[in-house]
Amino acid sequence: MSFSGIFSNKYRGDDAGTDYAYQGAWSVLVIENLAAMRANRLRKNQVNSPDISFKAFIRSFKDSFSAGWQESQYPNQSVPIAHQSTPRRVIQVEWTVPSGSPEEAVKNLAKCSWLAQSMFPTLKHNSTTAGYTPKSTFMAVKFANLIQSNSGLPLPGYISSFIYTPNFVEGIHILQEKESGWPNGFASKSQKNLFPNVVDISMEFKPIQTRDSFGLKIDGEETGWNNSSWPYGVKIDPKLTPTSKASTNSTSQLASPRSRAIVEANASKVIV
Secondary structure, three states: EEEEEEEOOOOOOOOOOHHHHHHOOEEEEEEEEHHHHHHOOOOOOOOOOOOOEEEEEEEEEEEEEEEEEEEEEEOOOOOOEEEEEOHHHHEEEEEEEEEOHHHHHHHHHHHHHHHHHHHOEEEEEEEEOOOEEEEEOOOEEEEEOEOOEEEEEEEOEEEEEEEEEEEEOOOOOEEEEEOOOOOOOOOOOOOOOOOOOEEEEEEEEOOOOHHHHOOOEOOOOEEEEEOOOOOEEEEHHHHHHHOOOOOOOOOOOOOHHHHHHHHOOOOOOOOO
């Protein structure tokens, strides 16, 4: 996470709450435009602000997992035949973006504009046709240990929906460019612009996970949970390595000793 660009620089209007929130990565929600990040690594002409960050005033957080079961009903069969195909994960986050000053209200609206532009395909120059070819815009999101990759970095994927809802009840700043303190200026120099004091944002994010990120691995002596810290950064079993031994019989079982007998007595006898 670079926290680079105009959205993270301290400037006139940042309040004490903002300073406190950015003391640790646990208190901010970071969104990266991976096309912009890649362009900055490969090109001399840098994309300004390839990522943005919000103070994490989370209102709702849903992390749903679809196991990918598919059923087929064959003739003369009383029950369907079920098998797993491709598991899917969808993260839905709603958060409030408050501003402590008119300057921060302008900054927050610029972040929402950045996110809206990132919903569209990236135009990549085609040297053969001298035109532009649309490319899918993939993103990466990081929120403490609740949204992260296996290495603790922003989790790659794509944002399937983004909803911007200004809260007019909390008031609006009506500003001209010279009153805003915004270093980039406004598109219209003369008219006054509206900047909500509080904005609500909702986002649906679909991560891209590799198959070695999750699940149970059974392979001779190396039986155990594959990358056991996925998805929330808390290990449920030692991570498998080429030289590791069986780890599922470790002393750090999730069931407490008092409930062990109950768990074993009610264990399924079905072998698959």
